[in-house]
C-alpha cells in the first residue's frame with residue numbers, strides 16, 4: 228500500500244472516457260497510450276482495440292501515465308490479453324502506473340502484465356524477451372484449462 | 373454532527389452497465405463536497421462500482437427490467453453503502469480467494485469481492501447474497 232497522499236483521485240462531473248492511442252513501434256510491437264479511467268463502462272473500448280492487436284502482436288507496451296482509475300473489469304481485460312499473448316510466446320508490459328492504479332494492483336496481488344517504471348526499462352525487458360523467443364528459450368505458455 | 377456533514381442517497385437503477393460510471397460520477401461529485409480525502413473517496417468509489425457491476429451482471433443477469441437498489445449514507449465519520457439486486461443470490465463462501473496460487477496467475481476474473489473487502493472496513497452479504505452492505509470509517 229502507498230501512503231495516503233499519493234493517490235491522484237479526482238472527481239469530475241463530466242463523463243470520463245478512455246482515450247487510446249495506438250502506435251506500431253516495430254512490426255508486431257505495439258505501444259498504447261491510455262488516458263482516462265478503465266472502468267465498467269470504458270473497459271470495452273480497450274478490449275475492442277486489444278481484440279485487433281493481441282492476435283498479431285509479439286509485444287505490447289501500455290503507457291498508463293494518464294490512467295487514474297481501474298476496476299475489476301479493467302483487471303480482467305489486462306489479464307485476458309496477457310493469457311492470449313503468452314499462449315503465443317508474446318508479452319505485455321505496463322509503464323508509468325499511477326499510485327491509484329498501483330493500489331488496485333497491489334491490493335489484489337495482481338499477476339497481470341509486467342510493470343516497469345520507465346519506457347527504457349520496459350524496452351530493455353522487451354529486447355531480452357524477443358531475443359529469448361527468437362532463440363527458443365521462451366516458449367508458448369500452456370495454462371491449466 | 374452538523375447538518376452539512378450528512379449525505380444520503382436512495383435510488384433504484386435500471387440494469388445497464390453503461391449507467392454505472394455516470395451514476396458514480398454524479399454521486400462522487402456530491403460526496404467530494406463532504407469528504408476531502410481523495411484516497412478514501414477512490415476506495416469507496418471502487419467498492420461501489422464493484423458492487424453495482426456484480427448486482428447487474430451476476431444478480432440481475434443484465435436484464436434491463438430488473439432494478440438495483442442503492443443506498444448511501446455518510447455522516448459521523450462513516451460511510452455506509454448498501455446495494456441489492458433482484459437475482460437468485462449466491463453463497464459468498466464458495467467464491468475462491470483470487471490471490472491463491474493457481475488462481476492468481478491463471479484466472480482473469482473474480483477480483484471484485486476481494487477488492488471490495490480491501491477497500492472497505494466491513495463487507496457483509498444479506499438476503500442470500502442478493503444484498504451487500506459495506507462500511508468504511510473516514511475521518
Ligand SMILES: Nc1ncnc2c1ncn2[C@@H]1O[C@H](COP(=O)(O)OP(=O)(O)OP(=O)(O)O)[C@@H](O)[C@H]1O
Pocket residue numbers: 299300303422426427430431432457459460461462467480481482483484485486501502
Ligand atoms: N449479486 C450477485 N448475485 C449473484 N452472484 C454473485 C453476485 N455477486 C457476486 N456473485 C458471484 O460471485 C462471483 C465472484 O464475484 P467477483 O465480483 O469477485 O468476481 P467476478 O464478478 O466474477 O469478476 P470481476 O469482479 O473480477 O470482474 C461471481 O462470479 C458470481 O458468481
Ligand SMILES: [Mg+2]
Pocket residue numbers: 299422425426483484485
Ligand atoms: Mg465482480
